[in-house]
Amino acid sequence: MIRAAFASTAITAGFCLFVLLVVLVPVALLYPEPGEVLSRFLLGPFEKTRYMGNIVELATPSMLTALAVVLMFRCGAFNLGVEGSFFLGGLTTAAMVLWMPLPPLVGIPLALLAGAIVGSVVCGIPGIVKATTGASELVSSLMLNYAAVFIGLFVLNYYLRDPTAAMLSSDRFPAEYRFESLIPRTRIHIGSIVAVVACIIGAIYLNRTSQGLEVRISGTGNDFSRHLGLNSVALNIRIQVIGGMIAAFAGGIEMLGLYSRFTWQNTTGNGWTGVIVAIIARDNPILIIPAALFIGYLQVGGDLVSRAFGVPTEIVSLIQALVMICVTSVAIFQHPALRKFVQGDRGGAAQ
Amino acid sequence: MQMTGDETAPQKALVEFREIGKTYPNGTVALRNVSFQVIEGDILAVCGENGAGKSTLMKILAGIEQPTQGTIHYEGRQRRIADPNVAGDMGIGMVHQHFSLIRSLSVAENLALGQEPRRGLLIDRRAAADRVRELAQKFSLDVDPNTKVGSLSVAAQQKVEILKALSRNTRLLILDEPSAVLTPQETQELFVQLRSLRARGVTIIFISHKLHEVRALANRITVIRSGEVVEDGVLSEMSDAAISKLVMGVDVTRASRNQRDLSAATPVVVVKKATVATGDADRRIDAIDLTIRAGEILGIAGVDGSGQEGVVDLLCGNVQPDEGDIALLGKPMALATTLDWRRAGMAHLPGDRFQIGGAPHMSLVDNVMAGSHRDKQFTRGPFLRVGAMVARTNELIKTFNVRCLGPREPLNSLSGGNAQKLVAAREFSSNPKFLIVNQPTRGIDVAAAAMIHGELLRLSQNGTAILLVTSDLDELLQLSDRVAVMFDGRIAVVLENDGLTPERLGPFMLGLEKTS
Numbered sequence: 001m002i003r004a005a006f007a008s009t010a011i012t013a014g015f016c017l018f019v020l021l022v023v024l025v026p027v028a029l030l031y032p033e034p035g036e037v038l039s040r041f042l043l044g045p046f047e048k049t050r051y052m053g054n055i056v057e058l059a060t061p062s063m064l065t066a067l068a069v070v071l072m073f074r075c076g077a078f079n080l081g082v083e084g085s086f087f088l089g090g091l092t093t094a095a096m097v098l099w100m101p102l103p104p105l106v107g108i109p110l111a112l113l114a115g116a117i118v119g120s121v122v123c124g125i126p127g128i129v130k131a132t133t134g135a136s137e138l139v140s141s142l143m144l145n146y147a148a149v150f151i152g153l154f155v156l157n158y159y160l161r162d163p164t165a166a167m168l169s170s171d172r173f174p175a176e177y178r179f180e181s182l183i184p185r186t187r188i189h190i191g192s193i194v195a196v197v198a199c200i201i202g203a204i205y206l207n208r209t210s211q212g213l214e215v216r217i218s219g220t221g222n223d224f225s226r227h228l229g230l231n232s233v234a235l236n237i238r239i240q241v242i243g244g245m246i247a248a249f250a251g252g253i254e255m256l257g258l259y260s261r262f263t264w265q266n267t268t269g270n271g272w273t274g275v276i277v278a279i280i281a282r283d284n285p286i287l288i289i290p291a292a293l294f295i296g297y298l299q300v301g302g303d304l305v306s307r308a309f310g311v312p313t314e315i316v317s318l319i320q321a322l323v324m325i326c327v328t329s330v331a332i333f334q335h336p337a338l339r340k341f342v343q344g345d346r347g348g349a350a351q
Numbered sequence: 352m353q354m355t356g357d358e359t360a361p362q363k364a365l366v367e368f369r370e371i372g373k374t375y376p377n378g379t380v381a382l383r384n385v386s387f388q389v390i391e392g393d394i395l396a397v398c399g400e401n402g403a404g405k406s407t408l409m410k411i412l413a414g415i416e417q418p419t420q421g422t423i424h425y426e427g428r429q430r431r432i433a434d435p436n437v438a439g440d441m442g443i444g445m446v447h448q449h450f451s452l453i454r455s456l457s458v459a460e461n462l463a464l465g466q467e468p469r470r471g472l473l474i475d476r477r478a479a480a481d482r483v484r485e486l487a488q489k490f491s492l493d494v495d496p497n498t499k500v501g502s503l504s505v506a507a508q509q510k511v512e513i514l515k516a517l518s519r520n521t522r523l524l525i526l527d528e529p530s531a532v533l534t535p536q537e538t539q540e541l542f543v544q545l546r547s548l549r550a551r552g553v554t555i556i557f558i559s560h561k562l563h564e565v566r567a568l569a570n571r572i573t574v575i576r577s578g579e580v581v582e583d584g585v586l587s588e589m590s591d592a593a594i595s596k597l598v599m600g601v602d603v604t605r606a607s608r609n610q611r612d613l614s615a616a617t618p619v620v621v622v623k624k625a626t627v628a629t630g631d632a633d634r635r636i637d638a639i640d641l642t643i644r645a646g647e648i649l650g651i652a653g654v655d656g657s658g659q660e661g662v663v664d665l666l667c668g669n670v671q672p673d674e675g676d677i678a679l680l681g682k683p684m685a686l687a688t689t690l691d692w693r694r695a696g697m698a699h700l701p702g703d704r705f706q707i708g709g710a711p712h713m714s715l716v717d718n719v720m721a722g723s724h725r726d727k728q729f730t731r732g733p734f735l736r737v738g739a740m741v742a743r744t745n746e747l748i749k750t751f752n753v754r755c756l757g758p759r760e761p762l763n764s765l766s767g768g769n770a771q772k773l774v775a776a777r778e779f780s781s782n783p784k785f786l787i788v789n790q791p792t793r794g795i796d797v798a799a800a801a802m803i804h805g806e807l808l809r810l811s812q813n814g815t816a817i818l819l820v821t822s823d824l825d826e827l828l829q830l831s832d833r834v835a836v837m838f839d840g841r842i843a844v845v846l847e848n849d850g851l852t853p854e855r856l857g858p859f860m861l862g863l864e865k866t867s
Binding site: 213230 | 688691699707708712735
């Protein structure tokens, strides 16, 4: 088992590198100093503490949104409302911070909780609609993301807007509400620790609790859970609400960790990144952590070459897409020769 | 068998397997050193336990799988059968146990798939239909080319499958457990057709678990056990006992039922005039009356789709009756959900162990413990006591003799028979008051089936009321105290099993006779 898990991790890593090179080398050759472009992309992110900090900053929200996605996927709900939940979570947290001047020790948790509750609606409603009418949660959650954004913008425009600011944004958050940086010269904040802990708790929940077992059973298709008499409909709704809460909580964390005012004019993409991370992590909460860091690394590397050489940032999206295709290609990962190569020859041992 | 003509004729090998070996990527060895010949014009029975490698060997011959060792010689020449198309070109057709027809297409469309006659860019439907008629006439298999496959009976669908397999100048027809889905009468008819095919020069290989069918049809037999050929010879020279021993490797003692008088036992399940008028047509039931007593095994017979599934749905809480009453030990259950039924002491062993009875990608522990995962014994607060769960799983694996690599392996790493034993372990170990078994041994080997039969009889002796739904009439008559025959959603008759025969049930199953 452990050997098999190691093999698939090793194969994954190998493929990521392969894909990186396949995309990067031709692109790099278009520039006068191809070697520079390559090394900037691949090694640049590790050159400075600040860049490494950026990786962690980028990975923090996507770990949480990926966790939300993994929980919902594992329960069999293909809910993509994380994007909207993240947005509304950030907005609600911002509003709470501005409207309810409480001591930070009470105010911050309360603001995050309120954000989680309000934001969970975007994932929860599609779950309820699916249970009552059978409408696909995939479609309704996608659509609801837009509704969430426009409701959010309405609230921002009419209730939160700072009339003195040049752009559409809220008032400044009181300084004591903002998370402090944990490591000098980076903006890594407490949220990163929270995200890692959340992924570990997620793994324990799925694999070591009675309800987690029910989630996994529900996720394999309804016949088995129906056979056992499990109420997978109620469980499904509950998991989607929890998923929405986690994604919205991530929005709140992001807001207090990296922003001084609410400035989002549209969804942020953190939800989509979460879906990508969840897929690369193969729906395993623990693997979310390296997967999110890897995507963060790609984004930072892409940023660096785009700033230094004008390489389009779309390259990063291209790499992400190819990595996803490779990682999800079961055919590749179960290829006997490849497995044998990595795992060492033990043909026939299973018999 | 009537082999007089052939015995003098020179025996020409149509197919020769030479040292065929097949090892799957996960290390499972399915076949090793399989060498034997298929004589032209024979009906060859391939027997063996499930997981013995019969199906793998046939799939290799049909080009669906590739051997990892050895060669196949066809008509004396070494051939590589790269895919089913190549097999088709060579004149090899296969009828699978699970039909590969598309239900929403007509018979002609199904047969034309992949080799559509064209007129310009369009498919020439008339030509396709004509071809079906021609084929049907040639092989005297009577089907209407324009009927939708979904509206055909199972037996008729099988005919279409056979026609499809024959549609490309087929000289070798492979059938994988063809009788598994048929009534005794339909099986007889199939055998008549297969014999007439053979008379037309088609060589036939068929896989079967059932010895009496092998006797009725084949003239040669090849027995495969654990991936190796253990016997290959003329059928008439072997006794049933010898074959059974070869298949199993050991003598199997069949569990047998004692004739008991249960009329005084407490009724456990009482169903009164239950009607389910909605949902799938073949799951509807109409004014069903049933009583199952403590310690009784009530068998339900019927052609597939006669409402047996509806009765199972009703009694495990999948559906609630539109009309009528149900009681379990005096408790009204008409509105009960599956969870209510389970709490009241119901357990259910379905035939489909990978779709309904278990989760194929989850571990054996998860599969066995699902359902009792909230018992105090296995939890500490919200957390699972994984150690206790693994210990319990190991215990059940041992008691039910499940062959596996370990409790953490996924369910789909087990053969069908072992997976079914595992699901049975979960359901039987809860000491149910009422047990539903639905096709409990479909597609599993004789040893696993015997084990499950033994457990069923043991449970019934301990007072469990058992509802047995099966299309295997041997199994039904071997285990049941009473048999209810269903036809068209109703119970046609309930018979005491004091020496019942399949022939006695047949007319009721086909709706020719009814008494209620």
